[in-house]
Amino acid sequence: MNNKINLPNDDRSCGWYAALPPRPDCKRLQGEQRADYAVIGAGYAGLAAARRLAEHLPEARILLVDAQRVGEGASGRNSGFAIDLPHKFSLEHPDPAHKQRLLGLNRTAISQLQGLIERYGIACQWSHAGKYQGAVGPRGLAYLEHFEHLLRDLGEPYRWVERAELGGVLGTGHYSRAIFTPGCYLMQPAALVAGLADSLPANVELLEESPIQRLERDGQGGWILHGRNGHICTPQVLLATSIFTQEFGYLRNRLLPVMTFASWTRPLSDAEMAAYGGQLDWGLTPADHAGTTVRMTQDRRLIIRNTYKHVPKYGSSTSDGMREQIRVGHRRSLLARYPQLAEVPFTHTWGGVYAISRNFTNFFGELEPGVHASACDNGVGVAWGTISGTMLADQVVGAESQQLRDIRAVTGMPSLNPPEPFLGLGVRSRIRLASWSSRSEL
Structure with a gap:
């Protein structure tokens, strides 16, 4: 070796x-x-x-x-989603049995985690909150309609959430529409x-x-x-x-080493929560996979995640300067959604590396x-x-x-x-x- x-x-x-x-x-x-x-x-x-x-x-x-x-x-280092639905590329697989196997395996994993959390009293903000998949403009809306077709083919429950209702949850009118799916759980991953x-x-x-x-x-x-x-x-x-x-x-x-980045705020004060005007404990992923993931945690922190980098040397491929540039971009994304929170700073910006493959296939077995x-x-x-x-x-x-x-x-x-x-x-x-x-x- x-x-x-x-x-x-x-x-x-x-x-x-x-x-x-x-x-x-x-x-x-x-x-x-x-x-x-x-x-x-x-x-x-x-x-x-x-x-x-x-x-x-x-x-x-x-x-x-x-x-x-x-x-x-x-x-x-992830954004704290335990997602039951396969990602878009797997949902597009031509074999319905393949998709049902993936769905069953993911749900077994979530049930297994919930059982351990309950058995051992693991304090990790575990919550059966579901997940919003949101769209801002025409590009995102086209992806969202495609996502609806995939969910219909899979026979999975979902519902459309329009701008007014969505704004009441998220505290922002930035999104045009979203699809809510109920099977996702949220948590504090670390x-x-x-x-x-x-x-x-x-x-x-x-x-x-x-x-x-x-x-x-x-x-x-x-x-x-x-x-x-x-x-x-x-x-x-x-x-x-x-x-x-x-x-x-x-x-x-x-395997392709890719790093995605997130920033979060300190916990919002009571006055900032009033200005925010939304709910706690939700997560939104973008209909356009290259868009922005947003979360509001149970302890009042807003999270912005976007920006992908190819990192052949993993963490050594990044730098403080790169993270600072990414934080500036995250700031723009936050203010586009929450201009009323312009005085709330980010306290941390971090990246996490994961593996993808060109054919979106996972390896499992004996090497x-x-x-x-x-x-x-x-x-x-x-x-x-x-x-x-x-x-x-x-x-x-x-x-x-x-x-x-x-x-x-x-x-x-x-x-x-x-x-x-x-x-x-x-x-x-x-x-x-x-x-x-x-x-x-x-």
């Missing part, structure tokens, strides 16, 4: 994580460790995989290893991930700030996971590493003997990470189910990317074109 990899290098300005109480000191990988199973990556997929392995095998020693603190990575980590079964040992830098065969059918200050010997490795899977030599030239992976969530990380991690553990221990058959049926091999520099040029050009075409929806 490769000797040098690009490690997670996220900025330290994630608002979700900063809002958490200080985490207790973590345990790190030290010396030689032996485990029955090692899971790399403590996001939604890794947490679900480790939990499921422990439930199947309560006597097994399971090590869950992350390069950062739990909640600092991509799983704690708090959810931290709570899931804190409630792991006793036979799962979490090692944080312990980047695995190299995988090596041990010559006896097992694997050695090399870290900075120690290593793990194990017969079975589960990679819940999303875009970083390629750093271990797998799915090379098949080689003893190495298994769920990789490439294509932007549906909360639900897909949870169910794919759970099912990956089931597959490793041989626990067959209809859900496992379903996830095998809807996954495959991400398609190959063009070589560099053509890949980077193409992705950056496409992002710029999408931003320009969608400027009326930003």
